[in-house]
Amino acid sequence: MPKALSEQETEAFRARLCEAAAKIYVDEGPAAVTMRRLASELGVGTMTPYRYFDNKEEIVTAVRARGLNRFSAALEQALESPGDGRTRSRAVRDAYIAFARENTATYRLMFEYPETLRDDPAYREAHARMWRTIAAHVDVMIAEGTVAADADAPIIGHQIWASLHGAVMLEIAGMLPEGYDAASLHTRTVSAVFDAARPVR
Numbered sequence: 001m002p003k004a005l006s007e008q009e010t011e012a013f014r015a016r017l018c019e020a021a022a023k024i025y026v027d028e029g030p031a032a033v034t035m036r037r038l039a040s041e042l043g044v045g046t047m048t049p050y051r052y053f054d055n056k057e058e059i060v061t062a063v064r065a066r067g068l069n070r071f072s073a074a075l076e077q078a079l080e081s082p083g084d085g086r087t088r089s090r091a092v093r094d095a096y097i098a099f100a101r102e103n104t105a106t107y108r109l110m111f112e113y114p115e116t117l118r119d120d121p122a123y124r125e126a127h128a129r130m131w132r133t134i135a136a137h138v139d140v141m142i143a144e145g146t147v148a149a150d151a152d153a154p155i156i157g158h159q160i161w162a163s164l165h166g167a168v169m170l171e172i173a174g175m176l177p178e179g180y181d182a183a184s185l186h187t188r189t190v191s192a193v194f195d196a197a198r199p200v201r
Helices: 007-028 035-042 056-079 085-102 104-112 121-144 153-172 182-196
Strands: none
Touching (some): 007 104, 035 056, 056 085, 085 104, 085 121
């Protein structure tokens, strides 16, 4: 009979399983993610992954939900940094880039591939949290008056996000212009977005 794991041990194994699934999915494609392959990668019995997830779709959805929550937490923490809205927005940008660099497979799986079990409650909650987080730094700048009060914070947040995601993906692919990284390239774009959103004096 399998040894009963503590809550911490269970969570640690789920995390390892999700990390392995993300890497295989991104490196080799969805078909390569099988319960047998995951068991082999983790050095456990073939049936062990089924103690934690019913199938690979549940695992991929868990990767996304966990990733989105960790991603949002990193951005939320960055937004609590001291300074004015623009300074805090840059802190959010830096946290975004750091997450993508440190968790590249999970980041790519979060945003690069079609969603599977999008009605999963944990995934929906994590997705909604991420959407709120994306616009939060714009709300700060509206509150302090550096962005127009009638600005559409979610749309501006998505404009900035689209630009940052593009810069991050080009950095991951090694396709940025010489002398640029994701942060320096994004700075040029976001400045134009914020300049256009300034209050009319």
